[in-house]
Amino acid sequence: MQNAHAGLNVGLATSAAGLQMIRVATAAARKQHGQSPLDVELRAIDAVVAKLRSEVDLLLGRRDAVVADEPGYAMASFTLDALHSQLGPVPAADADREGAVIALQSIIDQLQRLHDADGGESDAEFLEWLFLASGTNASQSLSSTGEKAPTLL
């Protein structure tokens, strides 16, 4: 309806995305120390991959955007923002649709290697950093000053 509380459902989805991203970062941290990710972390990797894939499909024009895409769109945005925050200003190549698709596809591939029992160690440090930063982006989008201004009458 009009004046709908913008943060209502979006807040639930964004906080869940933040949780999934930190679980991916945790899985990557374990991998760096030769440990296997926990089941719950493997499921988080699957969930993140599914959302990023859905966004790739959309960017490639395979379907129209729908309201239910909001969580996937948000997750891809947090991830790409984190990526670009390390790389500096968005490179011209990433500014077009193909660039965004290539970046996301590369992350998806690395996540799949992380998920596999063998391999993924080489990407683990990068993925831990990337998803800690993505999770922080999600947390930041849910943060406010904590107080509202007094009513002025």
Place this chain on the structure above:
Amino acid sequence: MDVAAQQGARARHERNALLDRIRSFSAHVDAQIASLGSSGTGTHIALQLFVDYCTAVMQEVIDAFDLAPNEVNRLTQLQQWSDHFRTRVQFFDDQFRRGPGRVPLPVVDLIENELSLMGIPDARAVLGVGTPSNFTTITTDLAAALFDGLTNPPVSLTPLAIITMPDLEGSQASWTPIVCGHELAHYFQRQKPVRRSHSNTLDKDAVSAVADRPSGLSDTAWLRQLNQVAAAWLEELTCDAYAVHRFGAAAVIALTDFLYYVSPVSRAGKTHPPRTLRTRLMLKWLDSTAGGDGLHIAAAARLRADDVPAAPATPLPEWAILLEQHFESNAMAIWADVEAWSPSTTYNQAAASHTIQDCAEQLLSGRPAVAREKGLHRGDAFTEADVLNAIWLGFDGDTGMPLNRMALKSLDLLGFLRKWNKAGGTMAPAEAPTRSGARAGALSAGEIRQRLAADDASRLIVTPRLPPPVGDASVDLRLGNNFIVFERSNLGEFDALDDERDPRAIQTSVVREWGDVFFLHPGQMVLAATLEYLVVPDDLAGQVITRSSYGRLGLLSATAVQVHPGFAGCLTLELVNLGELPMAITPGERVAQLMLWHTQGPNTVHVRDKKYTFPTGPEFSKIRGDDEASVLRNMRRAFSSR
């Protein structure tokens, strides 16, 4: 203390504070569940999910804390858990904290019926009061949304359609097309996605050419952002189209009026189209394919379509103009998709115009509208859509009649009758009048049948007329589902003449769903009302007594048994259990009977000047308003100051 030790101490502190918050929230929800009383409602199921979430999230926080690979990770995880929990508390606060408020049960019934019509019969409607000036619908499965990200989310066995509405509009029947049309369509769209006949992806070149793009945004990001906005607008406009499809002009005027109330300046949002676009498209759909608006029910909305003449046009940003053009050109495709999506729920004003007029006439005369009362169509049932259109048609007049109250009673009776028929109940056959010359004493069965069948001012109206047919010198009456009960208070006494004392300090109103039971304890008195709405002609007076079968069990209709000539409304029953055991009474039971007597001379008091006018349920005592109450108060003051 080294850095790792400091981080460890901080992490433990944050974990314990978070767990304390979760426990506290769980206790709050538990208390709210306890205050609901009877169990098994959709609200119970929803609230219990929050309690289950608290239990699950506490365990996950503890496990994650113990298994974290390092302190930085542990602290970051705690931050994410805190966000997860906080957003759910916020969600609870927005959707459930205010409880069901004054949301009428007939609207809940109607929504569950609409869910059945759309092929989702197992879903339960959870209606509550949310923030003012906003209606919201939870479109995702509540369990999935709450437990999103947790290890073992529960499987929902009962789908819940959760809608919150403003207290003011939620309590009025006139806004029902918003809830049962637009809001419910949000839920339907997730359960049964609309098959689209058109692309909703915006033209890349047109988007690139928009001048007011936010700085620093690439072509790709800008196009993606606007396509997401287009998706949100499409969902909103689809909901509007469904509302018009289902409720016709009543939806157009209810939505337009509310949108103008909350947003006098038409603005484009990321999730919602501008108000004026929405009204323009609704009128287009109404005029071109939904049977038009020959009754001019939505006439006032036409002035709002372009903000003429009240507000100056506010220029929209370029991106919003692009989206407006996109949806103007796709408007009829949206309508066609909605018709294909929901073919069985069409409402066409042209086909129903006489019905709506009859319905409005009944509401304006102070009678709930359940079936047509005149001519060849007498007895033909109204639909909910007829009633909702009749309210807005009735608003054109200035009769002072409580239209919304009459309409709510109509919706309540239609809902009752739907359940009654589904449970195997029947309607009373048409009365066969028997001429009788007697004009004195109590009315015989034949005279009562004649009065019920009459077409003129001598008619006795009993709505609805359920079996059995009149066989004795009385009409059986059934128990309604509204009650006023006494509650414990801290008052030492109650002085009925004290104008600072309100009966609501010692009594409260409760409503039972149709099919639910009310327990009356030994010695307890409760104010109830008849299911039937009566209109008594001016030359008759009546008396209500308990049916003897109930009297033998100890149930007595205590006082105020007199029904005056010209009375219109549901009769208040002051029920007392004089038996030894708690008695279960079910709304719909035939507990009372009305006997009638002839009176002579005109009824000189206009019905609207009486104290209890057009009651549709039990009413609180208005003794403080008696004319002589102030005189008696003055006498008491004089006495005490001697």
